[in-house]
Amino acid sequence: MIGKEIHEFAQQLWPLNRSITGNGTRETLRQINLHLPKLLIKSVPSGTKVFDWTVPKEWLVREAYIITPSGKKICDFSKNNLHLLGYSIPMEIDISLDELKKHLYTFPEQPNAIPYHTSYYKENWGFCLSHNEYKELKYGNYKVKIDSELYDGELNYGEIIIPGKNKKEIFLSTYICHPSMANNELSGPTVLTYLCKWLEKLSDREFTYRIVFIPETIGSITYLNYNHKEMKQNIIAGFNITCVGDNRAYSYLPSRNGKTLSDKIAKHVLTWTDPNFIEYTWLDRGSDERQYCSPGIDLPIASIHRTKFAKYPEYHTSLDNLEDVVTPEGLDGGYWAIRKSLELIERNKKFKVTVLGEPQLGKRGLYPSVSTKNMDQKILLMTHFISLCDGNTSLVDIANRLDVPAWNLYDMIDKLKSHNLIIENQ
């Protein structure tokens, strides 16, 4: 089960302090690079204008904690990087509890969870802690220590282009900006790493694959800023890969128009993976599809999730971990749902039968010689399939009409092609 390897890789990436910039993110990319030697790690300087945005300063944290009046060290960044508000500015002060509380974030509905908060675009500092711990805080003098730095540095992302016979591209994107959380986000970059490894080995790739590991939002905006014209010209389908690691559900989030090839493929694969898969709408979006499908960009990008961001209780808290939420089985299911989608896109041709009228299958050994009252189901499926090979209907559309998973037709297609009974229509 490949999910086991992916889970181990996620454990390895867990402690790194990822954010939209900085060392943790670079180190994450470097470790992915060990799996994918052809990955290019790119950088864009702080201050660069990208569409309506500006690449922010780079953020570095050496240490951060609070000392309570009784001398206890709490909210220690070195123990859990969620404790520090993302992009906190440096700070070293003595402060009353009332003043401190203006900088503390908790999530009372889940009192034992450390919530995840950031303040990327407004200078601020703060700590996140469990509501239970928060409630125990006594009046008195607190010492705050944040040894961080915000400086002109760079934003980093990884890119890999895997060429195919066709210049048309499949686009796969995931993000690498969240610190220690498992489904959102380590499931994304780890599953995508293993999908890349499979794609690189895939012989006879039909399409070219453009794959990016980027910080969410500012990363996709930056990437689009430089590449959107080429992307619009070449990309025929793609997926934003996130929240693909728990074993509780399969979910689909559409592109903005909901009718792209990616949407059709995702719905077909999920229908035959889990008939109870959840179908979200564009209004449930929340990740980089917001950029990829924005007006004027309009890329055909949909999402296949296990349990979608914002739809599980552990989301954006310290409870989103690699023990209780993300599992080898969960990652395995996420990996295969996307892999089957890519396999189907590769095979999604329009076939045309080469003879007029029904072909005589019997003389080719494809049909029983004695007619009987009840026909064999496999032969029936073959005659159904041939009857729909009009050269205008793609494989996924035929499979939908036949109400079977497309992959059940792959062997039959190969057999019919070997008998020259069907050809691919260009």
Added chain:
Amino acid sequence: MIGKEIHEFAQQLWPLNRSITGNGTRETLRQINLHLPKLLIKSVPSGTKVFDWTVPKEWLVREAYIITPSGKKICDFSKNNLHLLGYSIPMEIDISLDELKKHLYTFPEQPNAIPYHTSYYKENWGFCLSHNEYKELKYGNYKVKIDSELYDGELNYGEIIIPGKNKKEIFLSTYICHPSMANNELSGPTVLTYLCKWLEKLSDREFTYRIVFIPETIGSITYLNYNHKEMKQNIIAGFNITCVGDNRAYSYLPSRNGKTLSDKIAKHVLTWTDPNFIEYTWLDRGSDERQYCSPGIDLPIASIHRTKFAKYPEYHTSLDNLEDVVTPEGLDGGYWAIRKSLELIERNKKFKVTVLGEPQLGKRGLYPSVSTKNMDQKILLMTHFISLCDGNTSLVDIANRLDVPAWNLYDMIDKLKSHNLIIENQ
């Protein structure tokens, strides 16, 4: 509540003997004219050919009644103008009860109601009375007196054009040919009078408004006969306004094809006015939409009603009155449903976001600086709205997709326009 003023105006028009021609109709137009000084009162001579029809003679009634064998005056036109069959010819005879009965109209299902009947296009005379009164009639000699006149005169209607920035027109039509009945019809001309008063004061009107007060059927045929080419060229939406005065339901009657802008707007406004609004079909039509949507005319005209004609028990009887059926609240609801529809047509632009990717709302103070697990609903709605501003989707379509009333977006649109984040697409 504007419904109160409208109700008072309806009381004032109540006693006039309206028909498709004649003094009562002219006086009705004159009183509307007092509210709308720019109203033009037009006339077309009897005998004029209009499409497949001929403008009929003008009808005048001085008095009409029956004297019973016991000397009692019944069916007295001066007490209720419904008593006289519309367009009755002059008559003065003594007659037996059996002969008289051939000219009496009752509605046994509602024995205390005087029904409303007319005979515009075939010379005839008759009286309408309650079935209870009818049952009391004794055998004997009856005296019939109808002092009416049918003569070459004119057909009258009122027209007002309220210009806007755009030559494209919104068409509003109502009828003024029914005697003393409230929902069908005084609600129509009185509500439309007050809509005109609002439209005249509306600053910065986008569209031009063509508004007519006409006799039903022959009036709309006459008006179309002279104006249909210009109307087809300019009219983009419109409503036939009738039965907008009771407080029991909201209803929608489609145009013939059911997919015009008027249909879309009416359904949107009614969905958010009363989720239980009744949706009729073209086969339930019965008023001037029959002409406006007839083949070859094909104007985009739909209807917004409170309780539709022929769908309430008091319809076309003396029970359709200003006390029990039409109320200030009912008129108010009818007025606002149509006004909101017109406001939405005025604002129904296609917006286009001015940046690629999502705009950075934070730097404009439109987004919170600290990311949190649960996003504010108003901000979420703004990001949804922006994500659909592709320049091809009208406001009502966006509102439908967002499942919110369009008017909830008006302030947000103004704010986004002031930040130059969206523009109107021409």
Added chain:
Amino acid sequence: MIGKEIHEFAQQLWPLNRSITGNGTRETLRQINLHLPKLLIKSVPSGTKVFDWTVPKEWLVREAYIITPSGKKICDFSKNNLHLLGYSIPMEIDISLDELKKHLYTFPEQPNAIPYHTSYYKENWGFCLSHNEYKELKYGNYKVKIDSELYDGELNYGEIIIPGKNKKEIFLSTYICHPSMANNELSGPTVLTYLCKWLEKLSDREFTYRIVFIPETIGSITYLNYNHKEMKQNIIAGFNITCVGDNRAYSYLPSRNGKTLSDKIAKHVLTWTDPNFIEYTWLDRGSDERQYCSPGIDLPIASIHRTKFAKYPEYHTSLDNLEDVVTPEGLDGGYWAIRKSLELIERNKKFKVTVLGEPQLGKRGLYPSVSTKNMDQKILLMTHFISLCDGNTSLVDIANRLDVPAWNLYDMIDKLKSHNLIIENQ
């Protein structure tokens, strides 16, 4: 009831040994020819290449039976031609029961039925018998006698072209290759014979009718091989006629795309013939529609059945007979369902009202002179109909929108045409 005559004709054809070639098939055509003197009986030589197929040898059977060890003659072809496996080669041997069983076909689920089997395209021999008879067979020496012949001969079919005013064609096809079975197939050729007789007498036919009586599969492939270009050019609708003789259900089988004129007509007629009619899908096909709707042929052919092939227990067995399965009432229903479909295709014009606005029906005596609260249903239907005569909507579409059977409108249409109120739009 015409079903009675059709049933008698079916009884007459019953005993003939029909197959895809041979004397029984020719004699069947000859007897149809007595009803349809203009029928042309065509022949195509064995060995002719037709699309992906080859016309097979002609098959002749003189006698065939088995002698049991006790000397009893069983599986006697002269008693029931289903006993012999279709296209059995000549055979005369003594054989053990175990060896014989390799050539015996039964249907254990229906132990008293003789099943129907063939082996057209692979040389073979065999007998079909009831499972009850099969179970009684004792061990011992059996004598098999099949005096058959397979030789270069011809494949036969019947064709009749009935010209109309328009060169556009309606295509009707049925098959004549099954031995003694009633619903599948004698109902098909007998009902079609009587439809032809009606069509020949029909005055003022709008369309040309192309009608064929062919062996199933190889016959339609052969016919298409020679005629498909002309057929594609001219045929606007058509039906494959089979299983139209029992009285248990009405059924519809669509063309491949399901949206042809034939589909629309069949659904309309069946909706108003039997609201519980069964709607099958393309995946339930099984007769010559497989060829007529195959990719590249794509003729607009649908099927109207009573109980469809493969959907009744007696199908393809000796129980599919003229006593218990096919009845005069059943044949009558099949005949009329198709005849009404053809009548509707003949009348399926697009009508256009000749005046703008509603016509004044009153002056033509088509409307009551006194307006009343409740309108007559017939007049209402007429005003509905006129309101939809926009010149772009066919009769069947109007009837569907009005939710009435099209034939309820025929008289009204004739009346409106006689008043010059509607014209046919070309």
